Amino acid sequence: MITRIPRKIAGWDSILFSMKLSFKVGPWSMLKSLLSRNSCKSCALGMGGQKGGMRDERGVFPSVCKKAVWAQASDLQPAIPGDFFRRYAIDELKTRTPLELEHSGRLTTPVLCAPGDTHYRPISWEEALETTVTTLQTTDPDRSFFYASGRSSNEAGFLLQLFARVFGTNNVNNCSYYCHQASGVGLKQSIGTGTATIQLEDLDHTDLIFLIGANPSSNHPRFMRTLMDIRRRGGKVIVINPARERGLEKFYVPSDLRSLLFGSPIASTYVQPHINGDLPLCTGIAKALLQMAESKPGVLDRVFIDEYTDHFSAYQQYVANSSWQELETLSGVPRPLMEQLARHYAQAKNVVFAWAMGITHHANGVEGVQAIVNLALLRGMVGRKQAGLLPLRGHSNVQGIGTIGFTPQLKQEFLDNLESAYGIHLPTGEGLDTLGCIERAHAGGFDFAWNLGGNLYGSNPDSRFAGQALSNIDFVLYMNTTLNPSHFLGRGRTTLILPVLARDEEPEPTTQESMFSYVRMSDGGPTRFPGLKSEVEVIAEIAGRVLPDSPIPWKEFHHTANIRQVIGSVVQGMKPMQEIDRTRKEFHIEGRTLHEPRFPSVTGRAAFKVPSTPGSPLRENHFRLMTVRSEGQFNTVVYETQDKFRGVDSREVVLIHPEDMERRGWRENDTVTVNSSTGSLAGQKLVPYPITPGNIMMYFPEANVVVPRAADPQSRTPSFKSVDVTLEKE
Ligand code: SF4
Structure with missing residues (x-):
């Protein structure tokens, strides 16, 4: 029995914590935003939307959790102070934790960092848009890539992948390449x-x-x-x-x-x-x-x-x-x-x-x-x-971002529909997945990268490699609501950060898809800060300026309802999108739920699969490391340093079975260096934890420096959870 681990998990503690956090940012603002008809910004279980805030798709109330409150609190915080970027050099901001960066406040103005700059510099929207447009106009499409997190809406994701393909590349991928x-x-x-x-x-x-x-x-x-x-x-x-x-x-x-x-x-x-x-x-x-x-x-x-x-x-x-x-x-x-x-x-x-x-x-x-x-x-x-x-599934719209085509290859029917809708031919190349883009960037293969949300640097295995890769790109564009480590450790030669509206601040409705393939509609809401733009508006504006002569009606796509019309007509199972503005009726995507034994495979049957290997044994004197999230964390966003549910108050720890410690004469709080084929991480404290002997846990994303780029050959998902390491007592 490890007594440090709390006896009671969640319960009153979660309620009191949520109340405290709400009082910090304003209880009415919090309540109003949670009750608004917007889908939860956090995980893909899904709640909110047209059935009402804090309701699941069956209408059950209250369907809310601490994670939802955290995400909301982040968007309700004040703006980053006006002199922030003048006061703090990039070298200093590089050393800040994800939590400190997140808590710096909301981004409210575009900021640019050019080669040789020591600080980001606030610029006007017009300068930001024109800089992006002129860069894209001189970029070979094959030397560009486009990445989306699962936070963005279906509409923004659809529009950006469409722009990327019409621009001339299939280097289009999303964060699910690093999760599911x-x-x-x-x-x-x-x-x-x-x-x-x-x-x-x-x-x-x-x-x-x-x-x-x-x-x-x-x-x-x-x-x-x-x-x-x-x-x-x-x-x-x-x-x-x-x-x-x-x-x-x-x-x-x-x-x-x-x-x-x-x-x-x-x-x-x-x-x-x-x-x-x-x-x-x-x-x-x-x-x-x-x-x-x-x-x-x-x-x-x-x-x-x-x-x-x-x-x-x-x-x-x-x-x-x-x-x-x-x-x-x-x-x-x-x-x-x-x-x-x-x-x-x-x-x-x-x-x-x-x-x-x-x-x-x-x-x-x-x-x-x-x-x-x-x-x-x-x-x-x-x-x-x-x-x-x-x-x-993880992020609130990670599944939707894949459904609407933010993947290297579009499904054939989707591609055919899109091409015939506009009389265009889209690129036929395979396109690169996320890891493929990072590896090619490391080899100097990219001049331009567009990140729709997310923290691409922080999500990567082999952090050192990822940082070098991104620094080899001439121009890196980020669209975010708050700061994260990518903005400092994942910079290109020139880096531009565009501040965008959160989901519940959008001027027009957007849609998101849950892990049950249930499509919710979010109403949006009043803008909390002047100077922010919606992702859709920014993408449509840039696309219209870069490709003014293309048959795609970029101007019409400033409005999300027009994008939904197209999604409904070209993406399989999404027909109800064409009616949703009128009916406000949310829906399960057709063909996804399998309530009958009719399988949408080539044969119409399901297939037993024989694995190529039965598994692999642990190595003598080595440990198998898995990186994990803490309770106070959502993906790369770390809201709290301590992990209450595990009774751990630091993130620089190795959670290890007591037997493994005893056998080596190690004690709690001894510090070790963790070594893998990819890198080393020193100064990690040992914390006894009930994990199977021979296996250890460390926190993601901090431990990514020791996670190799080894990936599943079929899905290209990196092996964040089976890293072969040794521990060396300091
Ligand atoms: S974070 Fe997930 S579990 Fe929590 S309220 Fe949102 S959708 Fe539900």
Whole structure:
């Protein structure tokens, strides 16, 4: 028992914290903004929109969490002081933490830093736009790339990817390449669609959920209520996570009085495999299930397997050939526990498999996702109501940004529709993913980069390499609401930061898509600061000036409703977008939810997939490191230094099992240097934590300096969560 970890997770503490934060920025402003009809700016579980603020798609109120309050508080803070950029040199701002930069205030004026400048310099919007336009006019399109975070709207994302392609490049990508791309690729290959197969309502009937490689207590707080409800209905929650997170054992759900007072049990079974031991663990559960089926054939859904899937025999053979000994070694989970999980699975009626980056952040991320799908297919838990697959996506519109085409390649039908709508031919090149762009930038292959939101530098593995790569680009454009490390450590030779409106300040409505493929409409609202522009306005203006003779009506695209008309006509499943301004009716994207066993794959069937490798063993005297987020953090935005849920008050720590410390004679607070093939990080304090021995955790993005650029070959998702490291006591 590690006593430092708090006994109570969330509950009153979250309520009081949210109230305190609200009072700091103005309680009425906070309440008004949370109640406005805008979708939550934080995670992709989604709330808000036309059903009303703090409501989910079923209308359940209050659906809100501390993360939403944090994101809102950031936008409600005052402007950056007028003399800020004169007072602080770039060299000084480089040393500030993401939290300090975020708390500097809202960006309200464009700022430029030219070669040789020691400070950013405020400039007028006209100078900012013209500088960008003249730069683009002299840039070879093939030497440009475009990147979007999942915070931007569908409309801004669609417009910028359209501009990029008409400009002449497919170097168009988004932040999902650094998080859930492996889910998209893995699911697409297995079942023909790359997103969740269920809707939120399906979870109301789930009697077993496998929660794999995810920590929603920190990252998707409202999902904890769903898990609580499953347990209250008598269902089971099987948590699979190398670290024993207190919030996944018992959570005090703030919006439920009973839970608030007494807490709610979450995990009915808690399994701690090795980091990246999930694939062999899934194989082990499948093996136990197949063995069980020899005496009880009913545990498999043979009708489903025969009628709706391919390659079962190959998979069955693969599982049979995998030895228990190998599966135990690779997963770190004993056979009896795998057999117990198989029994729970066999007894359940409606099973959902949910996962997050604990599965995707590995060099075999796609195969990890497919190992989960294989398990689901064995019992026909995909392609029907109340059961299915649920990748827990991160940023509020990360899924939408992919849907509207912020990817290197457009789907053929989307591309054809777009070309015929305007009588144009768009580039046919493959285009580069995010990591590909960084690698080519490092080799001097880019003159221009446009970042629509996000913190590209901070999101990258191998931070040193990423910084060098971005510094090789002639002109880097950022569009953000607040400062972040990219503005100082990810500068090009010239860097321009454009201050943009937050979602609830937009002059016109915008739309966002949740992890359930539910499209919400945000009303926008009054501008909090003069001098800000909407992303759509900026993109349309620049596009119109750079490509005045193109057949695309850039002027019309200053208005988001016109963009929605086009999205509705060219993007599959988005037809209701054409009506949404009139009806205000939000919708699930057609063809995404799989309530019937009809799979949108080439064969119309789902496919069992055999992995190329069974997993990899830990190395003697090495540790397997996973980078993780803290409770007070959302992606690269760190709101709080301390991690309350883990009882840790610093981010420069290595969370390690006490046995691993004892064996080496190390003690709590000893400092170590963490070494990987990519870099070293000195001065990290040891903190004992209930994680599987041989595995350690450190905080993202600080630990990115030791994360190599090794990526999953299929999805190009870097392996942020399986880094081979050694620790050296200082
Ligand atoms: S769980 Fe996600 S969508 Fe819901 S309120 Fe929190 S941050 Fe927003």
